[in-house]
Amino acid sequence: MSEVQSAPRTLVLNTRDNIGVALAVLDVGVKTAEGVTVTKRIPKGHKFAIQPIATGEPVKKFGQIIGFASQDIAPGDWVHEHNTGMGELHHDYAFSEGAHDEAILPVAEQATFQGYRRANGKVGTRNYIGILTSVNCSTTVAGFIAQEIERSGILDDYPNIDGIVALKQANGCVIDYRGVIFDLLKRTTWGYATNPNMGGVLMVGLGCEGFQIPKFKEAYNVEESTTFRTMTIQEVGGTRKTVAAGVAAVKEMLPIVNAAKRETVPASELVLALQCGGSDGYSGITANPALGVAADILVRNGGTAILSETPEIYGAEHLLTRRAKNREVGEKLIDIIHWWEEYAERNLMEMNNNPSPGNKLGGLTTILEKSLGAAAKGGTTNLNAVYHYAEPVTEKGFVFMDTPGYDPVSATGQVAGGANMLCFTTGRGSAYGCKPTPSIKIATNSDVYEKMIEDMDINGGDVLDGVSLQEKGEEIFARILAVASGEKSKSEQLGYGDNEFVPWQIGATF
Structure with missing residues (x-):
């Protein structure tokens, strides 16, 4: 990267490369540091040939193949999709040949930050309350709950909480609960629920969807607690009642989530x-x-x-x-x-x-x-x-x-x-x-x-x-x-x- 240090108008990243990169617009007729004359205007960040590249030959940047010439390319030509495309590539995977012993700093010497240490030992960088949804049909209610909390101004009384976020999703209904969509949605939802940046979680469903909250809880052997609550619109009795119940559940969480304090933890x-x-x-x-x-x-x-x-x-x-x-x-x-x-x-x-x-x-x-x-x-x-x-x-x-x-x-x-x-x-x-x-x-x-x-x-x-x-x-x-x-x-x-x-x-x- 010595070329970068001197900030030239052009840059060749590797001695094996047959192209250079324009660091500024190169007009026709400009002679570059590589000794080639530009034949067509080269926009900033784009490539130009520094050697002849025959049709079918590889185009190289970073010392690696980035494509193949679809026509003959002369030095100074603009190299882009009009003359470069894909081709058959054969890589040697050389599994683990470059692996090496790595020196990890002792904990006492590691950099530190101020994070939230959770009960399970994980550390958060933020302290949110999340409203998760099991189906698109419950996303509006989740949004209403978050809006009601924010509109009330009650979060001002809990300065250690970064906010409330309704995480809405577009599926959850017509899916096979034994299939890949269910598995991915289940993993993703549980991953967000347990991310250490979440101090509390309310999960809202409709009730009849394919992604059933009871099956989700059973899959992860999770029980409701002061910081993890679930409800469905059909069971609670409609939109307004669910919004009211959701707001009440979040308000009960607020003092508990707010009790978290940042402490010094290793990187x-x-x-x-x-x-x-x-x-x-x-x-x-x-x-x-x-x-x-x-x-x-x-x-x-x-x-x-x-x-x-x-x-x-x-x-x-x-x-x-x-x-x-x-x-x-x-x-x-x-x-x-x-x-x-x-x-x-x-x-x-x-x-x-x-x-x-x-x-x-x-x-x-x-x-x-x-x-x-x-x-x-x-x-x-x-x-x-x-x-x-x-x-x-x-x-x-x-x-x-x-x-x-x-x-x-x-x-x-x-x-x-x-x-x-x-x-x-x-x-x-x-x-x-x-x-x-x-x-x-x-x-x-x-x-x-x-x-x-x-x-x-x-x-x-x-x-x-x-x-x-x-x-x-x-x-x-x-x-x-x-x-x-x-x-x-x-x-x-x-x-x-x-x-x-x-x-x-x-x-x-x-």
Whole structure:
């Protein structure tokens, strides 16, 4: 990354690359530092050839294949979807070849933050009361309950409570209670109910839906308590009565939830969700690898970092299998990759339908390029475990969770798995928040940071101006500790998070 330090107009990331990246608009006729003359205007963040690339030959960035030339490409040509596409790729997974012994700091030497220690030993970074729903039919009532509590002003009397959030979902009725949709919804709902950022939970159903609350409670051997209550609209006697009963139940919880106090706890209690959205050509150069440095620091402090979005590590999975702590972990990841290939084919789609139009405008051309940049969020430590969607994350260190690439769905799975913090990188300017888990937004370029300053917490674009990835990673880690201790992120200040609960829906809806 020495080129980054001197902030050139162009950047070549690896000696094996046959393309460069424009750090500013390159007009026709400009001669770059690589000695090539630009033949067509190159937008910021986009790629240009620094060597001849014949039809069918690989296009390389990060020292890796990001696609294949669909026509002859001359030095100085703009390299994008008009002349670059997908091709057959063969990866050597080299399971665990790069795994190594990792030094974890003793607890006494770990960084600390101010968190809420729960009765089960887990630690929260926030103290919310959540209203969960078992079916779309009860979401309106859940929203009414939250509105009544907020409108009453009673939360002002309980300063240790961060708020009340109604987590509404769109399914729960016509599903097979023995099928995959039920299992995913059950895991996701229970994961939110037990996330350490929840101080209390009220679950509201209709009564006749497929996702039955009694079956849910039986599955997890859970009983009602002062901080976990359930009710159904049909049993209570209609909308108004259920809203009144729900408000009363929440009011009974308030003093109990408010009694929680922050205390000093080690950073090993942090479970960090890693997300990126609205990616651009700088994502894999600035914010993502900087977040990877922060993830490495967290792992060294005994914490956990969760990489997800399986379609967005497609083509980069060989870099993760090399880091798998054993062959079993690596093979589990590849099995999931194969499932996604079959899933895409079954639905008459292809894995390269991602990147999005916005990603392409920002300079990304293929899913391979996007994935190589996205995987950088995971840092460099061993891959210790691979989880299915919304499964409880129990392993420390760097782990992977299978989720779709759609950010709200992916983050919902991570929070259900136990994430109590979230970092979200963006190059185009994603608008996102996540209750009950605070989300820190990191811009990949200075233009987006300055344009959306009220939404962005950290500017990763100054890596292109000479700030090292190590420095930026340390800055991100320091902000993680501060926000975990109660400092509000920009998305929290704006009030984001009520509408970002989006459980993954796969399988048949009857």
